Amino acid sequence: MKTRAIQTPYDYYLLMQQLEEHGKNVYGPAFKIEDVDRPVVLKLLAYFLRDEQVAKSEGLDLQKGILLTGKIGCGKTSLITLMRPLSADAYMPHMVSCREISFEFSKIGYDVISRYSRNAFFPYSDIPRVHCFDDLGVEQPVNHWGNSCNVMAEILLSRYDLWISHKMITHITTNLNSQELEEAYGNRLRSRMRAMFNLVIFDINTKDKRK
Template sequence: MRTKATKTPYNYHELLQALEQQGKNIYGRHFAVQDIDRPVILKLLAYFLQDEQVALIEGIDLHKGILLTGRIGCGKTSLINLMRLITQEDYKPIIISCRQICFEFGKDGFDIIRRYSTSSFYPYTSMPRVYCFDDLGLETNVTHWGSTCNVTAEILLSRYDLFISHKMITHVTTNLNSNELEGIYGNRLRSRMRAMFNLIAFPSETTDKRR
């Protein structure tokens, strides 16, 4: 692998083996790290390990979050969940589906936007909580007491402001490409997403692993 010629404290070959074993433990014996997905996993490992040298080579900005995109069933959520095992405690992403957030908004209203943005700090500290919003783009506009809102768009816009002011990190998984995201959320949010995220995309040939 390319990391062999890079000064790094980590053995990525062993990390991939350990990741595959953890995947089997959690998701079953069918879980496997496929060759076509290794470049994506390498970038994720470098990011979540905060390995500056490998991240630099892979074009990953460690001060941004991750926008992980790929076809349905390619393993996006599973990989983010596995990356939680190697991440420092304060930076472990809390994974929540965008659909779940919409359900919460329908029940509790605009407090949900604050919960995942301006109130998204650990108690008694200025340390922001890291969230991974899963399946961005599959949710719908939600109405609460007559007010209709694109909840995830408002949360991301608020977290962008907090990214600028408090270095709040956000991760996202999605089945959609950048043009499709812009069609749903508009150019205003897309331009902020460029600032907030490293784009990591699975190859289009990646297979559906749930089959």
């Protein structure tokens, strides 16, 4: 691996093996890290281990979040979930489904936006929680008492402001490409997403892991 030419405390070849074994324990014996997916896995390992040298060589900014995109079934959610135990507590992402957030909004309203933005801090501290919003773009438009709201757009806009003021990190998984994201959430949010995320893209030849 090219990481051997970079000064790093980690053996990425061994990490890949261990990650695959962990994946088999969590998702079953059929779990496998395909060769075509290894560049994505390398980026995620470097990022969540906070390995500055390898992250820099992979074009990643550790002050930003991850926007992980790829076709349906390529393993986005699984990989982020497997990265959680590798993360320091302050950087461990809390996984939350965008569909569930839209359902929450229909029940309790605008307090949901605060829950995942200005109230998303560790108790009795100013340390922000890292959230990974899973499957952005699959949530349905919802209403609360007749009021319609693009809930995820509002949450992400609020978290952008908190990224600027409190270094609040956000991660996203999505099947949508850049154009589709702009169509769904508008140019204003898309421009902020370019600032707050490292874009990590699965190869178009990656397999559907669910088959």
